[in-house]
Amino acid sequence: MSFRKDFVWGAAAASYQIEGAALEDGKGLSVWDSFAHTEGKTKNNDTGDIACDHYHRYKDDVLLMKEIGLKAYRFSISWPRILPDGTDKINSKGLEFYSNLVDELLKAGIEPYVTLFHWDLPQAIYDRGGWMNREIADWFADYVRIVVEHLSDRVKYWMTTNEPQCHILIGHANGRHAPGDQVGNREAFTMMHHIHLAHGKAVQAIRKYSKQPCHIGFAPNPSPCVPATGNKEDLNAAKAHTFHGAARGLWSNTWWLDPVLLGKYPEDGIRSFETDFPIEIIKAGDMETLHQPLDFLGLNLYQGSLVCYDEEKGCVDYPKKIGFDKTALKWQVLPQALYYMPKYLYERYGLPILITENGLSLPDWVSLDGKVHDPNRIDFLHRYIAELKKAAGEGVDILGYFTWSVMDNFEWAEGYNERFGLIYVDYATQERILKDSAYWYHDVIQSNGANL
Secondary structure (H helix, E strand, O other): OOOOOOOEEEEEOOHHHHOOOOOOOOOOOEHHHHHHOOOOOOHHHOOOOOOOOHHHHHHHHHHHHHHHOOOEEEEEOOHHHHOOOOOOOOOHHHHHHHHHHHHHHHHOOOEEEEEEEOOOOEHHHHOOOHHHOOOHHHHHHHHHHHHHHHHOOOOOEEEEEEOHHHHHHHHHHOOOOOOOOOOOHHHHHHHHHHHHHHHHHHHHHHHHHOOOOOEEEEEOOOOOEEEOOOOHHHHHHHHHHHOOOOOOHHHOHHHHHHHHHHOOOOHHHHHHHHHHOOHHHOOOOHHHHHOOOOOOEEEEOOOOEEEEEEOOOEEEEOOOOOOOOEOOOOOEOOOOHHHHHHHHHHHHHOOOEEEEEOOOOOOOOOOOOOOOOOHHHHHHHHHHHHHHHHHHHOOOOEEEEEEEOOEOOOOHHHOOOOOOOOEEEEOOOOEEEEOHHHHHHHHHHHHOOOOO
16 A cells, blocks of 8 residues: 555755754854854754755755655755844745745746744844744744745745644743743743744735645644554544643643634633733734645654553653663653544644654764665554554555755754754764665655655
């Protein structure tokens, strides 16, 4: 059995993580430019100044994508590369780069999937209040309009935001990511509401200005609860806990999904936070604005929690076995997550599911034979995609799968310590080497998953 005939096989990357050219051709500063240049914020004080130098090497990179056999490439656009000051003055060189990239992809037979915000907020916007400033929703929508006007004659597939929960909570609540702030719950909720508003206004802008029929979604990373057994009690407990508004505090999935997809904040979550939830930030018409019709729901998924039913608490973590399977980042390997989470999301929200990120970090190196052998990545991807195939076989509408990442890159606060790519990058020389997993993925694409 293979996937549907029009199944989309792709790989993903993000602007700050691969482009480099941090201050070239009129690009403005992002909060990640500032954060990475602050002593001690990233491992080894690594920055994205050069990264994979994709800004200058995109033509060669697209040829490698074609060699792998990718049908689609998901990339993000750097807001400050288009609008150096966040608003008003357009940087034509920035638009030219993305236009050329789109042309190169289409020439190679690769469909571009564009993410409009993947964390590199313009520093100038942050200096004007960032996500605490309600006006950011309009600023973002205007940036989106500019991009759509210039690219939508060739781009059909759009995602508004990537992992908004990570950007707000890791970047602004615990400070481990840019901009490095540490705010309280009320401020975090305010920023949450404003990023939801920005998403809604961006969807409106795409639909209004697109030059051809378009497909719109966003790419959150909700955490699944995987039942420890197949008994009814564990199955029900896992699904209920996945969508409980107080299960993980501000990280609870429904804070980041229900407003956008159902038009309401989770009542059980509001009750749990009581006065910490600033109800006054929600103005007339807000919920209608942020709850826009979407064509698909993106899902970034790397890990999950194994849980079981508990008579007293309803649901508890199932004890990890000693020496449990883990990635280089110590994330638990739990392939069933790519079966249960698409199933949960499809049943609750009714939108087709697009896996927008899935992969793992490994300590890859170039072997004596000049190749990069990564059998554990092949095993990981095989297991996860097989679980996705199972969900599709049971009627879950799965549109496609994008592995993270097309190439090794700057892994945020981890700097260049982690390698997620199908393509090995020597950062000193910028040499690229297709890993064994890239050739394996090529064969999976060719068979449309029938060989799994």
